[in-house]
Amino acid sequence: MTLRAARMADIEPFHVMALLQRARDLEAAGRSIIHMEIGEPDFPTPAPVIQAGIRALQENQTFYTPATGLPALRAAIAQSYAPTARPDPGQVVVTPGASGAFQLIFGTLLDPGDEVLLADPGYPCNRHFVRLFEGRPVLVPVDADSAYQLTAELVRRHWTARTKAVVLASPSNPTGTTVRGAALKDIIETVHELGGMLIVDEIYHGLNYGPAVESAREYSDALCIVNSFSKYYGMTGWRLGWLVAPQAYVDDIDKLAQNIFLAASTPAQHAALAAFTPEVQSELQARCEMFRQRRDYLLPALRELGFNIPVEPEGAFYIYAECAAFTDDSYRFALDLLEQAGVALTPGRDFGHHHPERHVRFSYANTLDNLKEGVRRLGEFVAR
Amino acid sequence: MTLRAARMADIEPFHVMALLQRARDLEAAGRSIIHMEIGEPDFPTPAPVIQAGIRALQENQTFYTPATGLPALRAAIAQSYAPTARPDPGQVVVTPGASGAFQLIFGTLLDPGDEVLLADPGYPCNRHFVRLFEGRPVLVPVDADSAYQLTAELVRRHWTARTKAVVLASPSNPTGTTVRGAALKDIIETVHELGGMLIVDEIYHGLNYGPAVESAREYSDALCIVNSFSKYYGMTGWRLGWLVAPQAYVDDIDKLAQNIFLAASTPAQHAALAAFTPEVQSELQARCEMFRQRRDYLLPALRELGFNIPVEPEGAFYIYAECAAFTDDSYRFALDLLEQAGVALTPGRDFGHHHPERHVRFSYANTLDNLKEGVRRLGEFVAR
Numbered sequence: 001m002t003l004r005a006a007r008m009a010d011i012e013p014f015h016v017m018a019l020l021q022r023a024r025d026l027e028a029a030g031r032s033i034i035h036m037e038i039g040e041p042d043f044p045t046p047a048p049v050i051q052a053g054i055r056a057l058q059e060n061q062t063f064y065t066p067a068t069g070l071p072a073l074r075a076a077i078a079q080s081y082a083p084t085a086r087p088d089p090g091q092v093v094v095t096p097g098a099s100g101a102f103q104l105i106f107g108t109l110l111d112p113g114d115e116v117l118l119a120d121p122g123y124p125c126n127r128h129f130v131r132l133f134e135g136r137p138v139l140v141p142v143d144a145d146s147a148y149q150l151t152a153e154l155v156r157r158h159w160t161a162r163t164k165a166v167v168l169a170s171p172s173n174p175t176g177t178t179v180r181g182a183a184l185k186d187i188i189e190t191v192h193e194l195g196g197m198l199i200v201d202e203i204y205h206g207l208n209y210g211p212a213v214e215s216a217r218e219y220s221d222a223l224c225i226v227n228s229f230s231k232y233y234g235m236t237g238w239r240l241g242w243l244v245a246p247q248a249y250v251d252d253i254d255k256l257a258q259n260i261f262l263a264a265s266t267p268a269q270h271a272a273l274a275a276f277t278p279e280v281q282s283e284l285q286a287r288c289e290m291f292r293q294r295r296d297y298l299l300p301a302l303r304e305l306g307f308n309i310p311v312e313p314e315g316a317f318y319i320y321a322e323c324a325a326f327t328d329d330s331y332r333f334a335l336d337l338l339e340q341a342g343v344a345l346t347p348g349r350d351f352g353h354h355h356p357e358r359h360v361r362f363s364y365a366n367t368l369d370n371l372k373e374g375v376r377r378l379g380e381f382v383a384r
Numbered sequence: 385m386t387l388r389a390a391r392m393a394d395i396e397p398f399h400v401m402a403l404l405q406r407a408r409d410l411e412a413a414g415r416s417i418i419h420m421e422i423g424e425p426d427f428p429t430p431a432p433v434i435q436a437g438i439r440a441l442q443e444n445q446t447f448y449t450p451a452t453g454l455p456a457l458r459a460a461i462a463q464s465y466a467p468t469a470r471p472d473p474g475q476v477v478v479t480p481g482a483s484g485a486f487q488l489i490f491g492t493l494l495d496p497g498d499e500v501l502l503a504d505p506g507y508p509c510n511r512h513f514v515r516l517f518e519g520r521p522v523l524v525p526v527d528a529d530s531a532y533q534l535t536a537e538l539v540r541r542h543w544t545a546r547t548k549a550v551v552l553a554s555p556s557n558p559t560g561t562t563v564r565g566a567a568l569k570d571i572i573e574t575v576h577e578l579g580g581m582l583i584v585d586e587i588y589h590g591l592n593y594g595p596a597v598e599s600a601r602e603y604s605d606a607l608c609i610v611n612s613f614s615k616y617y618g619m620t621g622w623r624l625g626w627l628v629a630p631q632a633y634v635d636d637i638d639k640l641a642q643n644i645f646l647a648a649s650t651p652a653q654h655a656a657l658a659a660f661t662p663e664v665q666s667e668l669q670a671r672c673e674m675f676r677q678r679r680d681y682l683l684p685a686l687r688e689l690g691f692n693i694p695v696e697p698e699g700a701f702y703i704y705a706e707c708a709a710f711t712d713d714s715y716r717f718a719l720d721l722l723e724q725a726g727v728a729l730t731p732g733r734d735f736g737h738h739h740p741e742r743h744v745r746f747s748y749a750n751t752l753d754n755l756k757e758g759v760r761r762l763g764e765f766v767a768r
Contacts, residue, residue, distance in 0.1 A: 002632045003548055003581055005495050005517075013639040044444035053441050053651065060428035062621045096480055096623065099645055111389050112496055112518055128643040133389075134496055134518050164387055197387055237446045237650030239480065239623075248386045255397040259512040261483055265649050266621030267437065 011128045016346045019334060023344045034374035035366055037344040039173070040236040041317070042365045046283045049235065049274045056270030063266060067257040068250075069094025069242070070269045076276050077227075077242050085217035093243045093253055096264045098203045098228040101243035102129045103260065105199055105224050106165075108252045110135035114164040119150050120352035121320065121359070123173045126201065127352075136162070141354035144310035148175040148320065152186035159194050166191050168216070169201035171208055171315025174351045174361040176295075178213045178314050185219050198223040203241070206232035206284065209292040210314030222246050229268075231316070232284060233275045238268040291317050294364040294371055301375045302362065305382055319362040320351075326382050330360050341381040343374050395512045400730045403718060407728045418758035419750055421728040423557070424620040425701070426749045430667045433619065433658045440654030447650060451641040452634075453478025453626070454653045460660050461611075461626050469601035477627045477637055480648045482587045482612040485627035486513045487644065489583055489608050490549075492636045494519035498548040503534050504736035505704065505743065507557045510585065511736075520546070525738035528694035532559040532704065536570035543578050550575050552600070553585035555592055555699025558735045558745040560679075562597045562698050572603050582607040587625070590616035590668065593676040594698035606630050613652075615700070616668060617659045622652040675701050678748040678755055685759045686746065689766055703746040704735075710766050714744050725765040727758050 016037050023033045044050075068074065074092040081087060095101040102125070110116070112134035118127050120139035127137035140158050142148045155166055168187065170178045179187065191198040200216040202225055216223055228241035245253055257263070274280060299319060303309055308322035327333040331347040338344050346363070348356030364371055400421055407417045428434075452458065458476040465471060479485040486509070494500070496518035502511050504523035511521035524542050526532045539550055552571065554562045563571065575582040584600040586609055600607055612625035629637055641647070658664060683703060687693055692706035711717040715731040722728050730747070732740030748755055 002630075002636075003493050004636065005491070005493055005498075007495075008492060008636050008640070011639060011643055014642055017642070040448055045446040050441050050444070050446070054438050057434050057437050057441075060434070062429040062434070062619065064424055064620050097646065103644065107389070107516055108392060109387050109389055111391075114389075125643045132491055132640075132644065133516070235446060236448050237647070239645070239647070239649045246386075252386075252388065252392050255395060256392070256516075258398055258401070259395055259509045260487065260516065261623070262481065263621070263623070265623045265652065267651060268649065 007131050007134070010131050012124060015331070015350050019338060019344060023338055026338070026342070032342055033338070034343045034370050034377065036362050036364070036371070036374050037346045038363050038365045040365060041231060041234050041287070042367070043234045043287050045234050045238070046280045048277060048280050049233070049271050052274035053267050053271030056267050061266055061270050065263045065266050065269055067261065067263050068254050069264060073269050073273055076273060080276055081215060081217060085215045087217065087221070087244045088247070091244050091247055091250060093245065093250065093257060094264050094269060095241045095243055095257070096261055097230065097239045098201065098226050098241040099125065100261060100264065101226040101241050102126060104243060104253045104256050106130055106133050106135060107256050107260070108249060109164060109197060113162055115160060115162045117150065117155060117158050117163060117166045119148065119169070119172065120354040121148065121174055121348065122169060122352055124350060124352070126167055139352055139354070147177040147179070147311045148172060149177055149179040149183070150187060151183065152190040155187060155190050163194070163196055165197040165199055167199045167201060170213060171204040173204065173316055174318050174346070175311070175320040176313025176316045176318045177311050178208065178210070180211065180213055184216060188216060188219050188223065192220070192222060199226060200224070201226045203228040204231050204316035207288055207291055207317065208315035209295055210312070213315060217244065229272050229275060233272070234287070235268070235272065238265065238271065240264055240268040240272055291364065294368055297368060298362065298364050298371055298375070305375070305379055317363055317365045319364070321360055321362060322358050323360050324358045328357060330357050334360060337378070337381055341377040343377050343381070391515050391518070394515050396508060398508070399715070399734050403722060403728060407722055410722070410726070416726055417722070418727045418754050418761065420746045420748070420755070420758050421730045422747050422749045424749060425615060425618050425671070426751070427618045427671050429618050429622070430664045432661060432664050433617070433655050436658035437651050437655030440651050445650050445654050449647045449650050449653055451645065451647050452638050453648060457653050457657055460657060464660055465599060465601060469599045471601065471605070471628045472631070475628050475631055475634060477629065477634065477641060478648050478653060479625045479627055479641070480645055481614065481623045482585070482610050482625040483509065484645060484648065485610040485625050486510060488627060488637045488640050490514055490517050490519060491640050491644070492633060493548060493581060497546055499544060499546045501534065501539060501542050501547060501550045503532065503553070503556065504738040505532065505558055505732065505740070506553060506736055508734055508736070510551055523736055523738070531561040531563070531695045532556060533561055533563040534571060535567065536574040539571060539574050547578070547580055549581040549583055551583045551585060554597060555588040557588065557700055558702050558730070559695065559704040560697025560700045560702045561695050562592065562594070564595065564597055568600060569603050572600060572607065576604070576606060583610060584608070585610045587612040588615050588700035591672055591675055591701065592699035593679055594696070597699060601628065613656050613659060618671070619652070619656065622649065622655065624648055624652040624656055675748065678752055679703070681752060682746065682748050682755055682759070689759070689763055701747055701749045703748070705744055705746060706742050707744050708742045712741060714741050718744060721762070721765055725761040727761050727765070
């Protein structure tokens with residue numbers, strides 16, 4: 001018998017992990033597997049960032065930093081925003097990944113029973129953070145008609161006396177869709193009017209292939225932005241992110257950060273200082289262009305095979321595809337595909353409760369050659 | 385107006401931070417300050433660990449690891465325990481600092497209202513973690529008669545139907561005292577009998593100057609051990625720790641780690657693999673010997689000045705001293721000492737509610753020369 005908190009029954013593992021383990025077993029047995037389930041860029045950290053990390057270590061930069069991060073890094077992050085969206089460096093809090101930023105926000109905001117609205121499908125950890133602090137994640141089903149994003153109208157419809165916050169993710173994992181312009185502005189104004197906090201997950205910012213995606217800070221300073229060095233900057237394993245918060249929240253966030261993290265990784269913070277140089281920025285833009293080419297290949301190829309992708313994904317490196325033409329059990333489909341054709345996908349159930357059985361997520365964090373081979377195998381598999 | 389969770393009223397900042405800021409301001413204005421408030425070793429990370437970190441970066445080890453950590457590191461940590469206390473590597477979970485380990489344990493265990501017994505004085509973050517997950521930290525006043533540690537008798541006396549866990553810290557921050565042998569065994573058996581979970585904070589293990597301090601795992605496998613590369617291994621800024629849990633808890637802990645951290649820092653994990661080499665171990669033992677010399681100097685010197693230190697501190701790098709001979713307000717005392725004599729201490733209020741106004745914490749994470757100068761200044765100050 002174990003002493004187990006009730007919340008653990010509501011917090012789900014990544015279901016793709018079982019699939020990944022099977023993929024590794026197959027690979028260990030000599031099978032070739034095409035990975036289209038991966039949630040991190042296939043590019044390593046840019047060389048100048050690596051070099052800055054090495055220099056920091058050579059200089060013994062191994063002691064704690066302030067809980068909110070190195071002042072120089074907070075300033076550099078602030079400076080990375082467009083002038084019309086730029087925060088004061090004092091509003092920027094450096095965190096151990098975007099995960100750390102979500103912990104600080106929800107820990108600071110949520111009392112037990114407080115509700116948080118999130119899009120379903122969405123990144124599962126976000127709702128689990130809400131549950132972790134005894135809040136109640138309210139999964140709002142979203143469909144192609146709103147580009148799989150919340151709308152001001154949906155926010156209003158699901159708002160209750162207990163609603164305290166709304167989470168947007170743009171570009172979104174798993175759908176790659178964005179919320180921009182008037183739609184974004186509408187949501188911001190609605191959440192303000194209703195007296196809640198809007199949290200915008202911008203960790204895939206920079207990786208977008210359609211119209212420019214502006215930071216939600218273009219429209220308001222009274223919201224929380226979560227961002228990260230993981231995806232655009234290619235620094236997943238370093239575990240470094242940030243949070244931009246309204247000034248009135250920073251003292252509480254600092255206090256909580258002192259207590260639950262002490263600080264983010266010191267070598268990672270020094271390395272990240274190099275991420276804003278023109279050299280690295282042009283490297284990152286070149287990578288973004290490669291992601292665009294992959295999307296431009298994969299999207300029509302999947303549609304050709306019979307996957308239904310009603311909204312063009314504009315960012316991140318994901319395509320969320322309806323696979324109802326082939327199966328009414330996307331998890332089984334993913335297992336069979338792996339076993340019989342050697343292609344790994346993420347089944348819909350990792351992203352919520354709104355028709356997960358009809359959806360799978362493709363990641364194009366893989367080379368164009370591998371994606372082509374994946375599509376070839378997929379074509380054979382669905383033709384059987 | 386901010387949307388603020390009730391818990392934020394119960395989570396305190398490190399009060400020493402205000403003092404530290406003032407110390408920095410004084411230093412910036414040219415004043416010499418002797419730092420005896422610091423909670424991290426003054427030694428940098430050992431060179432072979434730094435080198436291993438640099439190699440990892442050169443090899444682009446910048447991607448996510450499994451949520452529970454690199455298998456090789458889990459095995460090396462397991463192997464670092466005495467054979468009689470050695471866990472299975474599968475019980476070892478690598479975490480972002482000991483902070484991460486506490487989050488995983490309390491997140492997994494605590495329902496709202498669940499009580500956790502902790503010694504007062506003690507490290508404040510531990511009780512704040514309990515509060516973070518809506519548990520109720522029960523601060524048990526401890527005094528010199530139990531070496532500032534909980535006892536089986538105290539555990540029994542404070543146990544209620546809602547008590548779920550007990551936290552021990554040995555060696556303790558702020559007191560440097562330990563709980564060993566029969567006293568430790570007694571507590572373990574009592575908590576088992578009462579049906580709770582014992583969590584033993586062993587982050588200062590290795591830094592002990594009296595009789596050997598055994599891991600609590602010598603007596604039981606059915607408890608949680610928190611440890612860290614920060615203090616003994618000199619890796620504070622890397623943010624790397626670990627947790628040893630009973631096997632039945634590991635799946636839940638893994639699931640929570642996936643969701644709230646993804647994983648600990650990859651470069652840090654690769655660097656830490658070098659921490660167990662004989663070369664590093666002998667360097668760490670030499671550092672331990674230097675800490676011992678500092679303690680052996682500072683302890684009688686403080687007693688000589690009139691500080692009351694009834695229990696000999698046996699570990700960590702702290703001396704918890706009663707300063708009632710000089711003041712009934714240790715916070716004021718620390719402020720005045722800083723301002724007038726240029727010595728920084730941590731006031732008792734950072735460690736709980738049991739007579740904080742009569743206590744201060746001295747850290748000897750500073751050179752012997754600096755400690756001597758600190759004592760000289762302190763002597764002049766208290767003689768005024």
